[in-house]
Amino acid sequence: MTDTASGAPRVRFAPSPTGYLHVGGARTALFNWLFARNTGGTFILRIEDTDFERSSEAMVEGILEGMRWIGLDWDEGPFFQSQRLPLYQETAEKLVAAGHAYYCFCSKEELERRRAAAAAAGRPPMYDRRCRTLELDDIAERRAAGHACAVRFAVPEGSTFWDDAVFGRVEFANADLEDFVLLRSDGIPTYHLSVVADDIDMRLTHIIRGADHISNTPKQILQYRALGADLPIFAHVPLILGPDKTRLSKRHGATSVIAYKDMGIVPEAFRNFLALLGWSPGPQHKDRELFSSDELIRLFSLDGISKSNAVFDNDKLAWFNTEYIRAYDSAKLLPLIEEEWKAADVKPNRSQGEILAAIDLLKPRARNLKDFATSFRAYFTDRFEYDPAAVTRFLADATLPGLLQELGQRYAAATTLTEASAEEVLRAFAAEKGMKAGLLINGSRVALTGQAVAPSLFAVMALLGQERVVQRLSEVAQPPKAG
């Protein structure tokens, strides 16, 4: 018997491709990945596609896409359970031969009927184990006659417990476990069999998965024992809840990881946010929450995982996003912004240098990648619109357009336009007209950017350049239209 719990850890993420990678799955994957990278272990990706009805190749691709987006790479796999069927069938036979499992000829319909009857009678709807005591020749006869049969695990007496890395000792009475199906009558394994067969075959040392699997664990431990395999360490991670504290689902809005990409979230922000949902790096690091990928890897440990479920907080995610966008290198941010432009049909007509300069200026006040394709449009293209609210707020005065046009002439007459000279010209003009500079500044902002909110006006002017400043100020009476 080998000691699988020693040596370099081997962990896995084993999603079932019946949907896109959702945030709960993403966090489970992240924790496994963090643990593997922290310990120098191996991170395996295994696709649990034994439910042919609900699995699809598109979903597999969706899951891989989600993992790549948050930056999780795997060392082995992806393995597909649908291609490993012989292993499960052999394992089931082995269990039958050793007396730990048996053939069950009860049909699905029959079982359902009995379950309903039991429920009506107030009895627990567990399988009555009637096929457990079938005679050998009876079994042989039925099989020879071609009767379909499933393989069930023969749950022994007693109780089953383990020492969970997160929850501590957990124990179940075997009497509460039914003789669950290992192999369906069509020869396809159920989840209970395939996980165990694979986890043993792949020599996994730690099983880090959602807490929704706690009650499945005793069924799996029983199989390890029956198969004479060493137990891995189980670490169950609490679930992620929606704001109403029910399990996160489509009702709560975005549930797939890619949806957050589409919402303009930067992957590093999402990963940092996810890592801190249900895990903390300990008291010595409680003063901050921004951790680079390397720090996360260095700090990660199973005993930092909390036991209670966590509520997904969009506001906090938004905060991480602003922090990461601000810290992002502009050249690295550009490709992400370009995706947004593409999606919003924005076609920048600036040089690379101008674009990067604009990003430098704008990223400190961006909250989302989408900002670059919406409220920041005017910095990258000349096709933008005035925000009606901005006009109402800062351009309502009927005399303003005329004054701004006149101001535009002053800029046209200037020999150069720098941040400093832009300010000089405007303040001199304001003094000359005997008005507050703020009125002109705010009005100009709307004329130049279409928005009530922007970086410092004079920095914007310097960025836009003399020609555009003159152009946009002189056209203030006829706001540009997009399209």
Next chain:
RNA sequence: GGCGCCAUGGUGUAAUUGGUUAACACGCCGCCCUCUCAAGGCGGAGAGUUCGGGUUCGAUCCCCGAUGGCGCUACCA
């Protein structure tokens, strides 16, 4: 219903394995800065740790019970 798990401000988490004015972050409120909005700086409100017992000189922390939430209860995973 049965079985299991969990429970610290609105949210995420801390609190040297019993001794703290219960800490940090997000969010919220106010002030400063100021050409707008963020950011930033400063300050503030917000939990006496779900509730009730018990152990103890002393419980967020240990024990029991209740309540609530969540999970599982398939020839789904």
